Amino acid sequence: MARIEDVATHAGVSVGTVSNVLNRPGAVAATTRDRVLAAITALDYRPNEAARSLAAGRSRTLGLIVPDVTNPFFADLARGAEQIADQRDVVVMLYNSGESTEREQRYFGRLETQRVQGVLVSPVHEVGTAVDDLVRRGTPVVLLDRGSGKHGLCCVSVDDHTGGDLAARHLIGCGYRSLAYVGGPLSVPQTAARLAGAREVTQGAGATLEVIETRAVTVAEGRAAGTAIGVRRAGQRPEAVFCANDLLALGVLQAVTRQGLRVPDDLAIVGYDDIDYAAAAAVPLTSVRQPRAELGRVAAGLLFEEIDSPEQHRHRQVVFQPELVVRQSCGVSR
Structure with a gap:
């Protein structure tokens, strides 16, 4: 060699x-x-990459921490970040916090010892002091799918309140008056914001909105919620369901169709994220689309701006607007 x-x-x-x-x-x-x-x-x-990193004082890597690597939303987000990093000959190291704040904090420490150029993170809950400590010691951080609040960091997110508004407004426009929101935990800001947007619309329209809180946003949790809805008699169950993400919506769809309910005739369903599986479902899902890969690209771009010019860099908060994609799972009018 x-x-x-x-x-x-x-x-x-x-x-x-x-x-x-x-x-x-x-x-x-x-x-x-x-x-x-x-x-x-x-x-x-x-x-010799190790020697290059030693000479530069930084490795040619970025850290990316997400709550659930099995969720296609975060896979697409990571793909977007990787596209920008690849242009800089930088590698993205992906870490799965598994919805654990403790593990997330442990990864912050690990990435710092590895001298990564910067960190992209979608926090499990609120942004903690571990992020502040990392930034104070010189490692740039950009928040993904989350506002920065008092921390004043760069962040890239989607207006989830508007997303909830879009979903509920469409269902009510289709004639549904009895709605349910399936999602959780409600302590997660995105989940709570989507519920708040839907709740404002339903209250303003004189419709009802039942809240079915889940422990996570997974297909299994969606099946459990769908099973509980499906055993109710007509008139006692909601006419339409808005789910906090597409995985939950797919789980609800699987459960209620196995119980003999027809979608959307007996139950309309709207998801969130518009992952690829939404359009490919047995009954294609109406969903609130997020620009998943673009979130990752913009976040990585902001991170490199700070890495290249830390003195001139000014933190920015980029908020994308969601878009409703209408398919067969909710019909178009009643």
Whole structure:
């Protein structure tokens, strides 16, 4: 395997010049840089990443912490962040907090010891002091799918209150007067905001909104909620259900159809996120779409802005607007 000294000899330059080409190419004249790059290609040289990180004081990695890697929403978000990092020849290390605040805090410490360039995080609950400590010690942090509140960090999110409004307004416009909201825990800001948006619309329209709180936003929790709804008699169950995400909606759909209910004739369903599985469901789901990959791309872009120019950087809060995608699971009018 070729060494950096071999590249220097082949190009007729010093080892320091080769190092500059690899780490600070703008500091090297174009003709010299081209000669070094040609030598790297000819010798099939592979830089020692550990040595590069040691010299720079930072690794060529970003940390990304999400609550649930099995949720397609976070997979798409990670894909967007990776697209931006790849343009910078930076690797994204994905960590799954598993909805555990303790594990999330442990990962913050691990990423700091690994000298990552920065951290993207979708917090389990409220942003804690662990994030503040990380930033104070020099590691930039951007919040995903969450506002920054008093912490004043860069953040990228979606207006979930408006998302809940869109879902409830559509169902009421279709003629449904008895609605239920399936989601939880309600201590999670996104879940609570979607409920608040739906509640305002239903109260203003004189409709009813039952709240069925779940322990998580998973297909299994959706099945449990759907089973509980499906055993009720007609007139005692809601006419339509708005779920906090598509996984819950898919679970409700599976449960009620197994119990013999027809969607949307006996029960209309609206999900949230518009993951790929929503359109592919047995009854394609109406869903409130979030720009999932774009959230990741914008967040990574903000993080690199701060990494490149920490003194000039100004924290920004980017809020996207959701979009309702209407499919067969709720009908169009009654």
